[in-house]
Amino acid sequence: MATIELKDVFKSYGGVEVIHGVSLDIADHEFMVFVGPSGCGKSTLLRMVAGLETITDGRVLIGDRLVNSLEPRHRDIAMVFQDYALYPHMTVRENMAFGLRMRKAPDSEVEKRLAEAADILQISSLLDRKPGQLSGGQRQRVAMGRAIVRRPSAFLFDEPLSNLDAKLRVDMRTQIKRLHALLRTTTIYVTHDQVEAMTLADRITVLRNGHIEQVGTPFEVYERPANLFVAEFIGSPAMNMLKARYVAEGGKVEAVIKDDLRIKVPPHQIQSGTDVVLGIRPEHLEPSQFRAHGDSTTFTATTKILEPLGSDVMVLCDLAGMELTARLTPGRVSRAGECVDLVFDTANIHLFELQSGRRVEALAREPA
Numbered sequence: 001m002a003t004i005e006l007k008d009v010f011k012s013y014g015g016v017e018v019i020h021g022v023s024l025d026i027a028d029h030e031f032m033v034f035v036g037p038s039g040c041g042k043s044t045l046l047r048m049v050a051g052l053e054t055i056t057d058g059r060v061l062i063g064d065r066l067v068n069s070l071e072p073r074h075r076d077i078a079m080v081f082q083d084y085a086l087y088p089h090m091t092v093r094e095n096m097a098f099g100l101r102m103r104k105a106p107d108s109e110v111e112k113r114l115a116e117a118a119d120i121l122q123i124s125s126l127l128d129r130k131p132g133q134l135s136g137g138q139r140q141r142v143a144m145g146r147a148i149v150r151r152p153s154a155f156l157f158d159e160p161l162s163n164l165d166a167k168l169r170v171d172m173r174t175q176i177k178r179l180h181a182l183l184r185t186t187t188i189y190v191t192h193d194q195v196e197a198m199t200l201a202d203r204i205t206v207l208r209n210g211h212i213e214q215v216g217t218p219f220e221v222y223e224r225p226a227n228l229f230v231a232e233f234i235g236s237p238a239m240n241m242l243k244a245r246y247v248a249e250g251g252k253v254e255a256v257i258k259d260d261l262r263i264k265v266p267p268h269q270i271q272s273g274t275d276v277v278l279g280i281r282p283e284h285l286e287p288s289q290f291r292a293h294g295d296s297t298t299f300t301a302t303t304k305i306l307e308p309l310g311s312d313v314m315v316l317c318d319l320a321g322m323e324l325t326a327r328l329t330p331g332r333v334s335r336a337g338e339c340v341d342l343v344f345d346t347a348n349i350h351l352f353e354l355q356s357g358r359r360v361e362a363l364a365r366e367p368a
């Protein structure tokens with residue numbers, strides 16, 4: 001097991017810089033997820049940790065050892081790729097044992113580790129098959145088995161589930177989570193799927209254009225996104241965003257969206273008159289039980305599209321010409337074109353400075 005540290009890491013390809021100084025500490029046993037849109041540098045970062053890409057500048061340490069110029073095979077890590085990279089002509093058993101045999105591990109040790117990994121991954125009955133005779137999910141498990149038998153100090157996963165169908169992805173996600181609970185091996189896991197990121201991670205690193213936007217627990221990035229980018233990227237469906245002016249005067253604090261659309265908000269650490277973006281997640285728009293007159297948190301919207309998900313229904317609504325998505329319980333609305341009174345849950349409103357995109361914190365409440 002090992003810590004992994006990136007210190008001011010840069011990467012350029014032929015003079016084009018794609019990673020612009022990333023620093024990150026990953027704790028021993030931690031499950032760290034790199035998430036971000038396509039091309040943001042997730043794989044490049046991971047491959048620099050693995051030793052599959054050179055590091056243009058900065059330092060990478062695995063378990064306190066500077067690995068910048070170490071060959072991948074000397075870094076004591078195991079990598080699992082999206083395409084599994086299994087040897088087609090070898091059986092599952094041979095594929096899994098290959099790395100150990102290369103290291104000249106004794107037969108008895110190879111057999112023992114193989115049996116153990118096969119048992120954990122429930123692939124004991126497949127050991128004599130070749131990859132071509134396996135389903136996608138089974139191949140994926142063999143690729144993980146091959147990583148496990150080596151007992152590396154860290155696992156590096158690059159979108160290992162992206163070739164699987166939706167149901168299998170969810171099953172394998174649970175498998176990976178269980179595996180980590182069992183082995184506790186330090187892990188970096190790359191995905192562009194924010195649900196995978198949220199469900200697997202101890203902490204998430206959100207990347208954009210070769211920069212870190214935020215590092216935090218799934219709860220932190222969801223509840224307190226550091227900026228507009230993270231707020232929009234994490235959460236599905238995405239957070240609703242409304243441009244507004246923050247106005248605190250005459251004892252009232254409001255996000256003024258239009259003259260006739262003023263939403264009451266808690267006081268924030270920002271000057272009155274600043275342009276902001278008000279963010280609210282679909283689950284924090286609640287249908288009102290009764291019409292609260294004069295309460296500037298309830299507004300009438302018109303339903304446009306209903307997407308039933310079983311336990312919830314996603315409702316795209318029109319509010320004074322703006323589109324909002326609300327996550328409602330089924331039965332609250334029945335059809336498009338209906339009027340629905342929505343309450344903005346003010347305790348769960350996010351404000352971002354329009355110009356910088358940065359999160360603005362609410363003022364701490366005075367103790368009662």
Ligand SMILES: Nc1ncnc2c1ncn2[C@@H]1O[C@H](COP(=O)(O)OP(=O)(O)OP(=O)(O)O)[C@@H](O)[C@H]1O
Pocket residue numbers: 013018036037038039040041042043044045192
């Ligand atoms: N070998 C290469 N030569 C030149 N540019 C590259 C090379 N590999 C990656 N890049 C560039 O570096 C940037 C980061 O790529 P990277 O593969 O790390 O993105 P990613 O976040 O893994 O994306 P995806 O989700 O699509 O896999 C991209 O702009 C990409 O075009």
Ligand SMILES: [Mg+2]
Pocket residue numbers: 042043044
């Ligand atoms: Mg990638």
